[in-house]
Amino acid sequence: MSQEQKLGQAKTVARALVGLLSLLILLGGSPAMAQFNEVDDLAAEQAKEKQELEKMKQELRSIKGEVNDAMRSMSELTQTMQERPMAGAGQPVHEVHLFAKEKDIDLGGGKKAHCLTYNGQVPGPELHLKEGEPTRIVLHNELTVPTSLHFHGLVLPHTVDGLPRAGTAATKDSQPKSERYLRPGEIYAYQFIPTVQASGYYHPQVMHLKQRDLGLYGAIIVHPRLNSRSPDQELSLFINKVTVAAGKESGQKAQDVLVINGKTAPHIPAIETSPGKRLRLHIFNLSDQAVPLHLSGHRLEVVASNGSDPLEPHVIRDTVNLNPSDRVVVDILADNPGVWSLASDRPNQVSDKEGNFPSGLAVVFKYKVQ
Missing domain, CATH: 2.60.40.420 (Cupredoxins -  blue copper proteins)
Structure with a gap:
């Protein structure tokens, strides 16, 4: 074999070896390359998440600043409202x-x-x-x-x-x-x-x-x-119990007295009205006793009770029961002329301990003479 033939054969073998080596690298190196690619992708993902977290932190700082500004503004507004006079808009x-x-x-x-x-x-x-x-x-x-x-x-x-x-x-x-x-x-x-x-x-x-x-x-x-719809007359009645101290000079005995608007029966000023009028009574029971209140000759329209919204339709009652601390609003249609009584239905609340009647919770309800 000549020298040139040997050289050509050597080149062919070299090319074959290079091809085989390349194939081996390609087949054997793919997992490694894939791992490198995965690492690169994970790093990129983490970098992206870090950027997003930083962005969220900036947004939260911005929101916190806005909230603080709003709270300061509300505080200043409240202080201004408290300090300024009530006269508003003339x-x-x-x-x-x-x-x-x-x-x-x-x-x-x-x-x-x-x-x-x-x-x-x-x-x-x-x-x-x-x-x-x-x-x-x-x-x-x-x-x-x-x-x-x-x-x-x-x-x-x-x-x-x-x-x-x-x-x-x-x-x-x-x-x-x-x-x-x-x-x-x-x-x-x-x-x-x-x-x-x-x-x-x-x-x-x-x-x-x-x-x-x-x-x-x-x-x-x-x-x-x-x-x-407004009533023709409107007044308030406070039921309470007053302690009367004993008096040496006056001879007054210590006792508890039930009163309406600071007076005990029969000294409570009469409620006066005219035929056809509508009265509204705001009644408050500040005593420690339950009081069944009845107006003879009439019906009571309960408009509201204990701070409720106005009742529609009104509730009609013959007697209104007021527990301690109760308050009630009632309307009365003056359609039965005469002299009547608005009083408790309990005997011990319309007489004193000595049995004197009337005393306590009884007020005259009468019509004006035309």
Whole structure:
């Protein structure tokens, strides 16, 4: 074999070896290459997830900043609303002044009791408001003990619901006060806009039951903004029990006396009406006894009970039962002229311990002479 033939054969073998080696690399290296590719893909995925997480963190930081800004704005708005006067958009403010003071009250029949009063009377002044009407009720504490004011039955912001809070009241030197009451000699203005029709009453939240039972209460009625069927007459009746202390000089015996609007029968002022009139009574039972109240010769239309929305249709009753702390609104159609009685059906609630009748919870209901 010549030298050239040997060289050609060597080249052929070399090419075959190169081809075989390439095939082996291709077949044997595929798993390794696939693993490298998977690692690369996983790294890319992790990098992408990291970018997305970072983006989410940025968005959360942005949202948190917006929430903080909104909360600061709301806080500033609330502070502004508390500090600015109630006069808004030229609408007049309904302003009332209540003076909490001590006074001896004549219950009738020679019975007297030392009471806590608003404006020297029991119950306090009857307040009539309208939905949407800016209202300012100024409490003057002329007592020797702390007191406050709560509007029972009204839906109001917490800053005026019963007690002045820190930052909403000021002392005489205009510094914020943290106490949740008015000390003797202090004055506080409760400012609000009633938004819901209501039949409620105002009373203290400090030493609540004691001060209320001694006479600190009065009706607060919120009338609807829109015209509705209105009664011809409207008044409130408070049922309560007053403790009469013994008096050495007067000879008065210590006793508990049931009263309506601070008077005991037969000294309670009569309810007077005319034929065809519609009366509305807001009745509050502040005593510790259940009272079945009946108006002879008439039916009672229950309009609302214990803060409920006006009932439609009205519920007709012969007798209305009031448990302790109950309040009810009833309409009466004056369609039976004469002299009648609105009284408890319980004998022990219309007579005293000595058996004297009438006494306690009985009021004359009569028609005016035409």
